[in-house]
Amino acid sequence: MAETPTEEPYPLHKCVFNGDFKELSYLIKTHDIAEKDKQGNTPLHLAVMLGRKECIHVLLGHGAPIKVKNLAGWSPLAEAISFGDRETISLLVTILKFQVREQMEARRPKLIEALRDMGNFYMELKWDFQSWLPLVSRILPSDICKIHKCGASIRMDTTVVDFNDTRWERGDISFIFNGYKKPSKSLTVLDNKAKVYQRVRYEETEEEIEDEVDVLMSSDIMAVQMSTKGISFSRAQTGWIFREDKTEMVGPFHADFYQINGMVLESRKRREHLSEEDLQKNKAIMESLTKGSFQGFANGGPPLRRPSLNPPPEPHVTWEEYLSAEPGQCPTLGRTPAYKESTKAFKATVAMSPDFPLTVNMLLDVLEVIATFKHFSKLRRFVLMKLPPGFPVKIDIPILPTVTAKITFQEFVFRNDIQPELFQVPSDYVEDPMRGYGAYLTMMMVLHTASCV
Template sequence: MPEVELEYVDSDSEASGEEIFYDVESYVLHKAVFHNNITQLIDLLKQKVYDLSEKDPHGNTPLHISIMMGHKECTKLLLTHDAPVALKNNLGWNCLAESISFGDREVITMCLKKLKKQSRIRIEEKQPDLTNALAEIADFYVEIKWDFNSWIPLISRFLPSDTCKLYKRNSDVRIDSTLMDFHDMRWQRGDLSFIFHGSPKNAKVSANGRKKREMYVLDNKAKKYSHISAVETDKDIEEEVDILMSSDIVSANISTKPITFSRLQGGWVYKHDKSEEVGDFTTSVFGVNGMVLNSRKRREHLSKEDVMKNKAALESISKGSIQWLQQQEELPRGRGSLMPPPKPTMTWDEYLNSPLEGDQKGRHLGRPIQLKQDKKALKASIWMTEDFPVKVEILLSILEVMAPFKHFSKLKDFINMKIPPGFPVKVEVPVLPTIAATVTFQSYREAEHDSKMFEIPSNYFEDSAHFSNM
């Protein structure tokens, strides 16, 4: 089963009921792709004046259209010119989701690789700002404790706890952990260290002359290491494509628009604002109100056999069993492409000015969507203190460093909401639709660290393949 990307969004897009007619000569890139006019598309791309992220009235980028209509050469051209994969259309789906629906394995693989590359670039672009923020504060040591739990009966019995040890020196960060990440319902364990080289003297110069900050993962038992961006191999990509092609296309988000914070009350008879001691700090405890998980699932690309297997997997998880994990490893790999859906019969003019009726927010051109939607209220709490010696902005900068690890990334998104004043010394945060974590910042102290802690030991050797199998 694929991991679900859980997003925190600050508003809900609303479809306008007003009827608007668009000039058919607008959206020239979209039009060229719609007509599969490769020669014209090449000429337009050479001009380098058209925005590949531009959305038409239905929220589709040129890449959305080329994928949904099965115009493979157009898709290859757009991806070669770095067309954005992560942008969503008015229906809430990105280009990777549409490629999975269409079912061409080669296109899915291209989109997945490009999406990962574009995500890495976005993180690298933020690095100078966050390293400057780290350099401005005193060096420190802090422990971050994770306790995972689930609302699904019995599943909590195989959810781990972990205490990450974080060391900060200048703009360098080291994180020691036994828990690497959560992927395909597996918790990746080990004696691991992650080293981020943010200081200028440790930064490498890239091909364009810019200083590039590096991040490494170390297996301290095996005495091996790898550059973090080199961990994923072609074999990993192919296995991920197999999973994507055999699973529901899932979109999950938590809208922050209706969320409010309220002080929790204590006492049986005389109610009072609840306060708790968390480590060395006295905290005010707040409940998070109005947090709702909106999940949508598409399965038009799945066979009846796929649907039955996925249903059995969910039932297995709900009973606290992980037997289906072994079954997944025995499945044949190299899943083939699907038969393409029928081509849309509408003209460009008809598509551009398609009326939007009812809840419809955009026109879909690909395989007819089979959609299931669900909403679930989520519980969350946050423990705030005014006495923590680090500002929340610095915490967000540190979490940016940890962005490659998805559970830290989701904690960052949660804290980015308009939380009460102070520092969130303890947080209960959803990390997956079925799993939440209680995160506690403890044992904070200013400390000087030996520079050797942030270096790769000389007796470690590089082995990217080793980490891809963890």
């Protein structure tokens, strides 16, 4: 009896590798468009690395995911930035935003229901930023975030607007989420000093997309993540001679303290697509965005867009050679990477309380709303880990390679007297997207896209 022939592995990948977009269009109907090969690459990864434009359009037209990373930790967008074709980068950014919006809207009804069911409350989180660099540690800020929750609405008041390794921006900012309103009006940011507000739009204009592409093409491709592979928890000990498990009161909450073992912050940076001139331009762009005005214009005319790079040479790699490469040893298919890697181990603790009125799942729902703030996004990723029993009332987490944050849930109370006016724009505030917090929101759009890189 004749054996049934075995189908070749990764048929979509092979079509892309060979630039056969017609066969790809045929096979895509019956094969997994998000399948990863031994290198963790999806067909879209390969299409971008190799500059197969027809294949890119076919794959994106059938919903190929962009927010997915290969074994090296890079997404198709990261590889597109490295390749340097502006049209491809702009297309990926636009469709990535569409895919993220679709995911958010699919999740939205359950999130609104979860918020509505958890009860109204007031909560305070204290952030203490610290650094192992002595001079930096002296000047880092602290902040008390005040969070009100009523029905499906959340308001957060904060004074630390943004920060990096050596600088931070103070302000008096309120972030308001009204779950009952349609998406285009559900997120509002108040600048309480300037008395202005801005609606956070779900869709950007073509010009805003192109501004973002300019920044991405002029920036390092960054991948910073907290590795959770080797993390474990052990009870923290106290006492010199007679050792015992450490327990303390954190505010009004009794808590058991745990050591977090194996916490490592991994940072990687690629810049094979950049020249020294690009780096200087990028610095100027980022500074102008922070000041709330994009300086990409000449004499009041249209913006000077960054052009596409010359494509890298076609790789001298056959499909068989690519297929036989060991995992993690992918042959160079695009531009030769120029990158730096660094890892830093952190000593950290977490205090878990059985007495805290909120559950971890409830906290995750709240953090999902305010994850636009990058330090809250990192807090949410930490809480997603499998923590010891209880609620994390005090946590140490790395925020940047040189900065850690100690977060303390110092107050929480369920309240039925929270006023609806808290979730409305005051009548004397003026809508002005180009002042106050507007520049920060623009930066958050870029950083959110970059975080998918």
